[in-house]
Amino acid sequence: MGSQTSLNPYAPLLGTRDPADVIAATPALIQKWLDEIGPARITAPPAPGKWSGREILCHLADTEIAFAFRLRQALASEHHVVQPFDQDAWAKPYGSFDAGAAAAAFGAIRGWNVTLIRSMSAADRARPVTHPERGSMTIQTIIETMAGHDLNHLRQLEAIAGK
Numbered sequence: 001m002g003s004q005t006s007l008n009p010y011a012p013l014l015g016t017r018d019p020a021d022v023i024a025a026t027p028a029l030i031q032k033w034l035d036e037i038g039p040a041r042i043t044a045p046p047a048p049g050k051w052s053g054r055e056i057l058c059h060l061a062d063t064e065i066a067f068a069f070r071l072r073q074a075l076a077s078e079h080h081v082v083q084p085f086d087q088d089a090w091a092k093p094y095g096s097f098d099a100g101a102a103a104a105a106f107g108a109i110r111g112w113n114v115t116l117i118r119s120m121s122a123a124d125r126a127r128p129v130t131h132p133e134r135g136s137m138t139i140q141t142i143i144e145t146m147a148g149h150d151l152n153h154l155r156q157l158e159a160i161a162g163k
Contacts, residue, residue: 008134008137008141008144008145008148009148010144010145010147010148010149010151010152011144011148012148013148013151013152013155014144014147014148014151017147019143019144019146019147019148020114020117020118020143020147022147022150022151023110023113023114023117023143023146023147023150024114026110026150026154027103027106027107027110027111029154030057030060030103030106030107030154030157031103031107033053033154033157033158033160033161034053034057034099034100034103034157036161037053037157037160037161039099041053041160042054042057042099043099046156046159046160051091051156052160053099053157053160054094054097054098054099054102055091055094055095056153056156056157056160057099057102057103057106057157058091058094058097058099058102059087059090059091059094059153060102060106060150060153061102061103061105061106061109062087062090063087063149064105064106064109064110064113065109066085067113067142067146068109068112068113070082070083070129070142071113071116071117071139071142071143072116074127074129074139074142075120075124075127075139079128079129079130080129080130081129081130081131081132082129082130082131082132082142084131084132084133113146117143120139124139125138125139125140125143126138126139126140127139129141129142
């Protein structure tokens with residue numbers, strides 16, 4: 001899709017799929033896996049040191065908030081510098097969060113982000129941004145990263161569901 005793996009570590013997962021299609025489909029897939037995993041298993045980690053389904057859903061909701069901010073900042077300012085975050089620090093309270101609420105938050109914010117992304121012109125998508133850990137990229141790279149990130153965590157949820 002035009003991005004180098006060093007800029008988007010999830011690029012191999014995306015392959016030739018359209019990132020906008022992937023991200024638009026993700027909320028329904030999250031709900032599918034949430035329903036299949038069920039409340040009895042959503043809090044159980046699949047292995048020691050691995051995130052449970054609930055933790056993955058909370059991470060996806062938090063990450064969607066970060067992506068929403070990054071996209072809007074990149075569109076509103078010249079050569080925006082992305083603010084990285086420590087996902088493990090953000091994950092500390094996930095044990096007290098509700099998986100269904102996380103999925104609902106993700107779906108609402110993702111819907112708003114999909115609307116924004118679909119409204120972007122080619123020039124918008126080509127706007128440069130800098131990630132302190134990954135270097136110079138474009139808004140398109142952020143969109144591709146969102147899609148690949150989804151695919152990574154959807155695979156994890158699928159594995160937890162036992163499929």
